[in-house]
Amino acid sequence: MTRLTVHTPVTAPEGSRGFIDTVITNNGFLPNLIGVLANAPVALETYLTVSGINARASLSLAEREVVQITAASVHGCDFCVAGHTAIALKKAGLEKDLVRALQERATTGNARIDALVAFTRAVILTRGNVAKGELADFLAAGFTEQQVLEVLLGVSLATLCNFANNLAGTGINPELQAYRPGALAQ
Numbered sequence: 001m002t003r004l005t006v007h008t009p010v011t012a013p014e015g016s017r018g019f020i021d022t023v024i025t026n027n028g029f030l031p032n033l034i035g036v037l038a039n040a041p042v043a044l045e046t047y048l049t050v051s052g053i054n055a056r057a058s059l060s061l062a063e064r065e066v067v068q069i070t071a072a073s074v075h076g077c078d079f080c081v082a083g084h085t086a087i088a089l090k091k092a093g094l095e096k097d098l099v100r101a102l103q104e105r106a107t108t109g110n111a112r113i114d115a116l117v118a119f120t121r122a123v124i125l126t127r128g129n130v131a132k133g134e135l136a137d138f139l140a141a142g143f144t145e146q147q148v149l150e151v152l153l154g155v156s157l158a159t160l161c162n163f164a165n166n167l168a169g170t171g172i173n174p175e176l177q178a179y180r181p182g183a184l185a186q
Contacts, residue, residue: 004168006035015041019048029175033079033161036168043164050157057150062092066113067151069102070120071158078181079165080158082172085179100184115141116151123155 016038037044065088072080088094119138
């Protein structure tokens with residue numbers, strides 16, 4: 001049972017209904033996160049707008065999904081781990097073992113991805129006050145100063161949805177159950 005209402009297209013405030021219709025068209029179902037964010041049309045609009053902006057970053061889709069799974073794992077948001085695991089596997093082409101390692105906070109064996117994970121975690125855990133060596137390691141892995149800030153963009157997006165889900169106690173949709181933490185090990 002969630003602590004906040006998970007709206008449907010029928011129960012959502014008028015200001016959220018157009019956004020909900022678009023999400024259903026794009027996904028084929030209504031993710032519970034969207035139903036929760038629909039409680040505040042401006043929060044839903046912000047999430048969708050920032051998601052669109054994040055999609056234009058120079059980080060690849062796979063790299064953006066690494067940031068999202070890492071942030072969700074650090075923030076304890078199983079819903080977002082599941083959702084971004086589905087995207088990572090279905091759309092970004094990441095290998096199942098690599099994604100499982102991300103879910104388990106283990107090393108992936110891919111030096112560039114591991115550098116991205118380490119930097120993303122450092123950004124979150126230090127609230128952006130990363131050590132010089134952490135920044136240097138990220139840049140040495142082939143990332144740019146632009147991508148430093150794009151990681152911050154991804155973390156800001158993740159923070160909105162991860163915290164909304166944690167606050168609401170959002171359940172994982174049936175469509176995402178196969179991607180929840182621990183499910184890939186089965």
